[in-house]
Amino acid sequence: xxxxxxxxHDEQIDAPRELIDALADLHKERIFVPPSVDESIMAxxxxxxxxxxxxxxxxxxxxxPQQRGxxxxxxxxxGAGEWEAPATAPKSGTQPRSNIIxxxxxxxxxxxxxxxxxxxxxxxxxxxxxxPTLSETADMVATEEMAEEGSAxxxxxxxxxxxxxxxKAVFAREDVNxxxxxxxxxxxxxARQIEGAQVVPAxxxxxxxxxxxxxxxxxxxxxxxxx
Amino acid sequence: xxxxxxxxxxxxxxxxxxxxxxxxEAAPAVRFQAVDIYVDxxxxxxxxxxxxxxxxxxxxxxxxxxxxxxxxxxxxxxxDPRAIQREQVVIAAFNTADADNLPTGRTRIATVHLQISxxxxxxxxxxxxxAATIQGEKVDxxxxxxxxxxx
Numbered sequence: 001x002x003x004x005x006x007x008x009h010d011e012q013i014d015a016p017r018e019l020i021d022a023l024a025d026l027h028k029e030r031i032f033v034p035p036s037v038d039e040s041i042m043a044x045x046x047x048x049x050x051x052x053x054x055x056x057x058x059x060x061x062x063x064x065p066q067q068r069g070x071x072x073x074x075x076x077x078x079g080a081g082e083w084e085a086p087a088t089a090p091k092s093g094t095q096p097r098s099n100i101i102x103x104x105x106x107x108x109x110x111x112x113x114x115x116x117x118x119x120x121x122x123x124x125x126x127x128x129x130x131x132p133t134l135s136e137t138a139d140m141v142a143t144e145e146m147a148e149e150g151s152a153x154x155x156x157x158x159x160x161x162x163x164x165x166x167x168k169a170v171f172a173r174e175d176v177n178x179x180x181x182x183x184x185x186x187x188x189x190x191a192r193q194i195e196g197a198q199v200v201p202a203x204x205x206x207x208x209x210x211x212x213x214x215x216x217x218x219x220x221x222x223x224x225x226x227x
Numbered sequence: 228x229x230x231x232x233x234x235x236x237x238x239x240x241x242x243x244x245x246x247x248x249x250x251x252e253a254a255p256a257v258r259f260q261a262v263d264i265y266v267d268x269x270x271x272x273x274x275x276x277x278x279x280x281x282x283x284x285x286x287x288x289x290x291x292x293x294x295x296x297x298x299x300x301x302x303x304x305x306x307d308p309r310a311i312q313r314e315q316v317v318i319a320a321f322n323t324a325d326a327d328n329l330p331t332g333r334t335r336i337a338t339v340h341l342q343i344s345x346x347x348x349x350x351x352x353x354x355x356x357x358a359a360t361i362q363g364e365k366v367d368x369x370x371x372x373x374x375x376x377x378x
Contacts, residue, residue: 177363181357183277183319183356183357184275184276184277184305184319184320184321184357185275185277185321185357185359185363185365187305187319187321188274188275188321188323188359188363189363191321191323192323192363195323218305221305221319221321222305222307224277224305224317224319225277225305225306225307225316225317225318225319226307226317227307227309227310227313227315227316227317
């Protein structure tokens with residue numbers, strides 16, 4: 001509490017005795033206010049508050065300012081001029097319109113999410129059946145490139161003839177000769193392509209070091225003997 | 228008092244060798260053996276091969292794998308390092324040399340070194356998975372495993 005707000009300090013005000021007596025007598029007298037003046041003040045107040053209520057209805061979602069903690073309308077002012085405590089909850093069993101609007105917004109959002117999830121769930125199986133994955137695409141591109149260039153080793157070419165893109169067969173990445181088996185012949189085929197200075201598909205950079213060389217051949221060979 | 232101490236020391240001196248002898252008798256006998264793997268590609272040059280080798284008992288542990296007799300397969304073949312201390316392995320190798328520098332007929336392509344625990348006589352299985360010529364064409368080769376005692 002601030003030092004100047006202490007009652008002891010107020011009692012020690014050094015004022016003239018006449019002033020103190022006049023102030024004390026002020027509350028004893030009742031000032032007469034004509035009813036016409038009182039009515040005109042109330043009419044102005046109603047007019048002002050009605051105007052505020054109109055703004056509130058047009059600019060806000062809700063229409064019950066009491067429930068939002070706003071000032072009450074003139075109807076809530078008692079005859080003694082005191083504010084009545086605003087109601088904190090609706091007494092009827094119906095939902096306020098603001099809550100209904102808010103919940104309906106959430107409902108629309110949830111419904112939209114469900115529809116989106118369902119559409120994705122339904123679409124994925126079609127994609128897996130009809131469209132190849134990224135690795136499958138890479139494999140098929142590699143197959144197409146090798147078939148077009150005619151650069152593959154005979155064993156690899158033999159495997160590719162039976163596995164044209166139209167067949168949409170899926171091979172392991174290391175299955176270089178496309179015989180559905182990853183074995184030493186895949187490493188052998190890749191080694192022959194590299195040593196023959198042939199164009200090797202980028203998909204055969206198994207160790208991702210930016211070069212297709214003996215290390216990639218060793219990679220395939222190690223995969224083929226893995227227990 | 229001195230006689231008592233001497234008796235105890237003599238007992239300890241005799242107990243040590245006896246305990247060691249018993250421990251030696253209780254431990255299973257361990258011996259080492261080598262198995263040579265042969266591939267016969269008939270009259271075709273052998274450019275690549277892959278075989279599976281396995282023992283029929285867990286008393287056998289693979290301890291090493293070395294290359295074959297022909298210069299084309301002198302280096303150790305590819306194998307999974309996890310096969311060491313196990314009883315089976317897949318080994319493979321290839322060579323892109325010309326046909327003149329590749330073996331034909333029966334040739335030892337690898338040797339598997341084994342540790343055998345206990346008084347067992349294990350059996351071995353070698354199965355050819357694939358073999359190919361320099362053109363990558365598969366050949367009808369045969370494989371055989373032949374035991375060789377290690378001194």
